[in-house]
Amino acid sequence: MPIKILWVDDEIDLLKPHILFLEKKGYETATCNNATDALEILENENFDAILIDENMPGLSGLEALPKIKEIRPNVPVIMVTKSEEEHIMEDAIGKHIADYLIKPVNPNQVLLSLKKLLDSSKIISEKTVINYQQEFRNIAMDMMNARDYEDWQEIYKKLVYWELELENIEDTGLVDIIENQKKDANAAFFKFIERNYQDWLFDEDDAPILSYNVFKKLVKPHISKEEKVLLIVVDNLRYDQWKTIEPIFNKYYNQEKENLYYSILPSATQYARNALFSGMMPLDIEKKYPEIWLNDTEEGNKNMHEKEFLADQLKRLGMGDISMNYFKILNSDFEKKIADEFNNYKNNDLNVIVYNFIDILSHAKTDNRIIGEIIRDDKTYRSITKHWFENSYLMDIVKKCAQEGIKIVVTTDHGTIFVKEPTKVIGDKESSTNLRYKLGKQLQYDPKDVLAIDQPEKFLLPKVNVTSKYIFAKENLFLTYPKNYNHFVNYYKDTYQHGGISLEEIIIPLVVLTPKK
Structure with missing residues (x-):
């Protein structure tokens, strides 16, 4: 027409x-x-x-x-x-x-204006597709030639960039292509982690920044008596989600530095976030705090002591005299309370907010049928994340910090992945219940689907007994027991899980923001 x-x-x-x-x-x-x-x-x-x-x-x-x-x-x-x-x-x-x-x-001026208004989305779509077609081969070559953790960071950044560029293209075939390229990348990334992860734990010079040293290396340099800092730790925040909410923060802040760091294994809250706040690997946390460390199979909240861990780390880093407050936001009522009481803590040298919304959202995708239908894929997951942040009380806190000249560091403890395929595991009743990793003493599994660690202490992980081992699922697999297998698979397929080895779970953002004048 x-x-x-x-x-x-x-x-x-x-x-x-x-x-x-x-x-x-x-x-x-x-x-x-x-x-x-x-x-x-x-x-x-x-x-x-x-x-x-x-x-x-x-x-x-x-x-x-x-x-x-x-x-x-x-x-x-x-x-x-x-x-x-x-x-x-x-x-x-x-x-x-x-x-x-x-x-x-000029007639061409009129034509250009009309094209801008009426054809721009079509022109942009066509240009985007052509550019991705050209870049597809380059990314594939990068994956073949990747040698170190920095190469994989760059590959993941490119994949996320193109995923976001292509998400509004109507051609569903392109969505399948980028998904398949991500799958290929995760298969190669799993092998890379399998070869290198253990060495990183004992040789910091050739290792990426990991959960246990991220505070010392990336957050501490910004904290001083002269410069106030708000550290926001958003549980489960993937890099693609950060890029989606980044423009919201950019209204009030300039980006000083965007970093990517690597979550430790398991890429799960109990391990990665405790490592972040304590500045130690889980085995060292268990040794130093045997009375409060809980293993997977033990009852109780396993992230109750983050404030104490951080206070102790600050002392070890020679920063025991700074004023600090810590808040864990689990619901909107408390979130509003923290926003309303901003004046009570704004003068601290360091304030820390742990924000659990995305983690709650990922669990709701599993447990709530309506949420499960709304969040159909990564695109809808990002969209809801952005909408939430735009209207959250947390953004009120961000605006107030900008007005007060407070620097903000936004990061996370690990990411999450949309799981699609099951792989069977057999374990005793003491085995952990996680879907992307398991800890147990008599685990049977398909070795091609997991990274197995027979001696946890060599990976600085605690163990429940002498024969305990960990296994970590690769790519987008989830670990299933044979009992009630079909029900289990139908319930958890196409949900968001974490704890295993994928680009989405392991390579995660830490961004330093300075207030706009």
Whole structure:
């Protein structure tokens, strides 16, 4: 179908060459030499766009704009004017014009404006597809040639970039292509972790920053008596989710530094977040705090002592004299309370907020049928995450921090992955229940589907008994017991889980933000 436009100008006869030009380009153009007649035409006929002269005898273009919007509120209007006076432009923009052109207009100017308004999404989509087709091979080559943790960080950044670029393209085949490329990347990344992870624990010089040293290396340098810092730890925040909510923070903050670091194994809250706050690997935490460390199979909350862990780490880092407060937000009522009481803690050298919304959302995807249907895939997961942050009390706190000149560090403890395929595991009744990793003493499994650790202490992990071992699922697999197998698979397939080995779970963001002046 041709694109229909209405051009309203009291000198429309002089614009005949322009109209012929547009018609050759596929734009069916109706004309009118006054705004009053134009309104009557619009009552009876729809158009894709309207061009209107700002200054005409009788009803002017500016005066006609509100009436046009009453009749056709969704049709974009391009104002054509001889005047470059700022107040006229402000008036036109205030009346919701989509674009404006200064006379004398060139036919190509008009065409460009129309393309921008009517064809931009199609043009952008086509260009995006072409660019990804060109980049696809480069990413595949990068995966084949990746040698170190920095290579994998760059690969993951590229995959996330293209996933976000392609998420609004209507061609579902492209979504499948990027998903398959991510799957291939995760298969190669699993082998990379299998080869290198243990060495990283004992050689920091050749290792990425890991959970246990992220505070010392990436957060501590920003804390001082002269500069106040808010550390926000968002449980389960993946890198793609950060890139989705990043523009919300950028309204109030400039990005000083975007880092990626690696979660320890298991990439789960009990291990990774306790390591972050304590500055120690789980085996060392168990040795130093035997009375409060709980293993997977033991009853009780396993993240009750983060504040104490952090206070102890600050002392070891020579920062025991800084003023600090810690909040764990588990519901919106407490979140609002923390926002309302901002003045009570704003003068601390360091404030820490642990924000559990995304973790709660990922569990709701599993346990709540309605949420499960709303969150169908990573795209909808990101969308809900963004909507939540835009309207959260946490963002009220961020705005207040910006006003007070408080630096913010946003990070997480681990990511999460959309699991799709089961792999069977047999274990005794003492085995842990996690879906992406398990701790037990008599585990039977398919060795090609997991990384198995027979001697946990060599990976600085605690064990329940002498023969305990850990297994970590690869790619998007989830670990299932044979008992009630079909029910279990149907219940957990297409849900978000963490604790295993994937780019989404392991490579996670830490971003330093400075307030805009």
